[in-house]
Amino acid sequence: MSASSSPEPVVTINGTAYPYEPGDTVIRVAHRHGIDVPHYCYHPSMSPAGNCRICMVEVVGSPRPQIACKMACFPGLSVNTDSDLAHEARADTMQMLLVNHPLDCPICDQAGECHLQDYSYQLGSGRAVTSTPKTKLPKNQPFGEQIVYDAERCIKCTLCVRFCEEITDTNELSMGQRSDHEQVIMTSAGEFTTRYSMNIVDLCPVGALTSRDFRFRSRLWFMDFVPSVCTGCARGCNVTVGARMGKVLRLEPRENQDVNQWWMCDAGRLGYKHANSATRLGVPAVRDASGAWREATFEQAIQAASAALAEHRHEERPGHVLLDGGATLEEMWVARQLAAALGGEARFAAHVGDDGDEFLVVNEKGANARGAEALGLARVKNAADAGAAVLVIERDEHVPADLRAASGAVVAFVTDASHVPDSVRVAFPFGSFAERDGWLVNVGGRVQRLLGTGEAGPSAVQPFQAVAQEILLDLDAGHDVLDDAALETRLRAAPGLADLVWPPASREPAEVSS
């Protein structure tokens, strides 16, 4: 090993020397280098509590195992994370944690992503050594409106308490009682003042804190999870979308130190409901001569839309395309071309709130408003400017009823059938954020990938960019139809977009093609 000759300080883990920075703890260095050290109460964003005792490692020369989450590195320190002593210490801790645990995994929603399950499988002895009656503690206690606390499942790691103390500084939670009756307690008002409360559900390594919203909705192993981006506001928090059988069931934050660290706000987390609306438009619809809607195939609808738009072009009405501020760059790009063919321009509309804070929530609610501006799309603020031939709407709040009605559009791409204004003659289903693929630019100018899951939404929705390019072909025979990979290449090089922070290209070519 280069331990002795190296100028920078090193710590030896499992016989290999790793460099560390002043103030590093053993667990940080280990995790940085991909060495697994199990942990419950440790979180990289918070002060170490050192109370779960599962991260114990062997310190060479010490007869007793030490906790890695609080052990500061010093030159010459040598630890083993994989020795008999470390394994024994962890198995012992698992045994202690399970002695009063209700073991109600069939009922518990954490089953499948529970660290108690994982670690007892990996580290535990797999054998019950006692049939001692378990301590009874309160169950099913509401913590605010969205969270349910079960003190019996709780392992008292205090992550939730520390989150409210150290991250949000709102102190709604504390530990109460003592000894084996210790439990998390809430303020007597029983309400969270923080808008980030539901992060404690993700933080909870066991099933003690569960979300009222997701509770009992589905087993995790039936669900499909995709890494995506929250479209609740322009922050673009990285999330994991979980869906099953046509419904989005859960959004959970995904770590991204440049955007949202580990967190997301409650509003964003619960802002998926429109994707599960009972009035989702599932198939294209065309208004017949009597004005009644009838279902159509995409081919029929595209023909009808082309005809309606060609007619629209002849009348001297604005041939604009009005987009939802949450539309992707691809959709905006194609909308711009469609608008050009109609003799108008692409514009966007997005809600601006007044609830921004210094943490994650921003006032701009259009998830891609920054991208729209970079593409040169004008912003429609009031009904007087709303005139358009084509509408593309995902969320009601971005293109509200007055804008829709004032647009006089003849073709609409909508997520929800109730969003179709009276003037529209052809309506296409538009995917929600959970069903579309594309790039969004967040408020900081970072381009992030929105990724759809096949498990959410109606099954037959076709992407806007594919449908719109078909219409374009009908309107303007010389148009080249681009697949998403080709679109991405153009977007990356486009003026206004090329300077933004793009992730490396990862898209497999021709994922979506017309």
Place this chain on the structure above:
Amino acid sequence: MSAKVKTVHRTPSTFLERLYVPSVLKGLGITFRRMFQRKVTMQFPEERWEVREGYRGAPVLVKDDEGRPKCVACSLCEYVCPPKAIYIVPEEVDDASRAHIERGPAVFNINMLRCIFCGLCEEACPEEAIFMSKEYALWGASRAELIHDKETLYELGGIRAGGIKKWKGK
């Protein structure tokens, strides 16, 4: 076509066989003989077979001694079911007397047209709530009737007394 054709030689019937009378008489003889033997036909559905232990009939849901549903909608049977015959929608159960059981099925369907009677659901159930019954006569006037819903399953299952035994000694 290059398939080979194999010609099968058939023995021609004899004269007696072509008459059919001896065969008819032979058959009548069997019928007469049976008239004096023990009857084996059962008057189904009034009469039923005695089903042996271990028989895997229709899967059913059971209730405990006090008539409370045992199923907690953990969905393990749904997961394990090879033909995907089980469909469960869980819901929260608000029963203060059993605060530790917070969950039960809102919908529990077993599609008996799909069920292959493998018994894996019974094997997987951690709560001993689903059993392979001895019910073998399943019928319905429509396909929909053969999708057993929660009520049907509980009715078929009835009450199964005694605590959970399968984890003893584990």
Place this chain on the structure above:
Amino acid sequence: MAAKTPKRYPETKVLSRNFDVDKAWTFDVARQRGAYRSLEKALGSMTPDQVIDEVKTSRLRGRGGAGFPTGVKWSFVPKQTDKTKYICLNADESEPGTFKDRYLMELDPHLVIEGCLITAYAVGASMVYIYVRGEYPLSIERLWGAIEEARKEGFVGKKIAGRDFHCDVVVHSGAGAYICGEETALLESLEGKRGHPRIKPPFPAVEGAFASPTVINNVETLAHVPWIIENGGAAFAKQGIPPDPADPRSVGSSGTKLMGVSGDVQKPGVWEFEFGITLRQMIEDYAGGALEGRTIKAVIPGGLSMPVLTGDELDVKMGFDDLKAAGSGLGTACAIVMDDTCDMVQACENIAHFFADESCGQCTPCREGCHWMEKIFHRFDAGQGTRSDLDLLENLFRQIEGRTICALADAAVWPLRSIVRKFRHEFVAKMSPDEQRAEAEARSARQPAGVK
């Protein structure tokens, strides 16, 4: 039977010199008996470093249980710092069987305050917090009274004894938690939080109360300081048990110690001795020995959290190293005696209940393990214990000891493990006949052939 009176080990009244004096807790009586002389001497003629050196010379060791050399502890406090330094007097005397500090605080509070002030001078602290457990209202009352009197006479507050030394003294009342006797839990409690011990390092001497350097000492420890200043560290070091010359790291047990006895004895009480009296001398000569017609079965020599000694092991000197060598520990030097009528299984249940109840709930092994042990002892008491339960207990002891932030879990394990090992037969006697037979067979199998 004519009692032959053996030569009694003498009491040495240093700390307890005012215990028998009427109203010694008032300033006038205390002053007359020499209170604050040492403080005046230290302030007038010694530098802070000289005070620390004198205490180091005395080899005074902490009287709270751990026995850490006091002078060394003080020298860890950084000299140069912008922060206010604090003295925390640990008067949260929650260790069962221990009541010596109560005597000091109730009968000679001025001595306690003087010790604190000299310490404050030595380390440069300007604030003394006396953390008294809430169960000692009289101590709190007497200390407050003494502080106010001393303030009036110019010994507390600004310009103490007319010198350029300012230090205030405040009594802080606890509210019933054993864990707050642990120094970092005490600090948390002082700061108005739940008494959850902190992870060390940082040690309180560097980052203690209100994130400032803090010296935490037991009442008795600091009560020794005035005498040391007055008579010199060397005089103090001459008393008691000298260091073992064979062991260069040995500090010995210097000075005197308030020692007590409670439980099944005729005359429970507290006395002051130089280190070196044996446990048996103390129990028999001073505490009057076992009750009429009974014999002593087991003794925990210091508080509740030390391993027990059986009735045959009492000829051990009361001293830090001697008791350690005997497989126990000095602890607070207040012994709890259990006689032959004591059911050791129930004693274990009682002890385990105490630690289970007083565990702060922070670390997993202690929170879960102490209650688990209590439940197992309960099972034994109900006649449902098995031999495998004894193995399980041994396993639990191993799993709990040394796996937690503070020493409470260790303190729970030590007495229980020693009882289970030394009185295994009592546990076996409570098992079912089948289990007892199996134990007897295993026993005879372990014995070499021919040995009965």
Place this chain on the structure above:
Amino acid sequence: MNPRAPAAEPKDVAPRAPAVVPASFPPAELKATCEKILARYPTKMAALLPILHEAQAFGGGWVSPELEAGVAAYLDLSPAHVHGVLTFYSMYNTKPAGRHELWVCRTLSCWRRGAPELRAKALDKAGCTRTGEVGEDGRFLVKDMECLGLCEQAPAIWLDGVAHANVTPEGLEQLMDGCE
């Protein structure tokens, strides 16, 4: 020689005043005391334990949710923190505590010298089935306490903040009979 036992002598035992809910904390009676306590510490939080002691005495032996919220607001603390502290320490009560509070030491020395009998007697006299509860007549709250530090005078009890040592079941009965 065994020094005198300095346990507090029995005092006249008056029943506790019923809890008064102050409009705001601190009530006028406690204002000066609370300010004096606050001045002793560098942080407001540090005054929590002594102020809770005052609040409990003021509130008739227990800290009601209203008092708790008042203390939290007064010290700029989260109500959850105050409740957490309140439930950590065994001397605070978060439920109505009866007119008298009786503690029985249950730790080893007292246990050896007859604490179980005292406990049974106390529960019997108070008319409750388990410790930590107030009897039906609302007279006594009986609490199991860990070591009260009166081991040399075991068994020990506390009645309304006054320690009584060397207590016999008969003595306890007399003491309890003397309480309204």
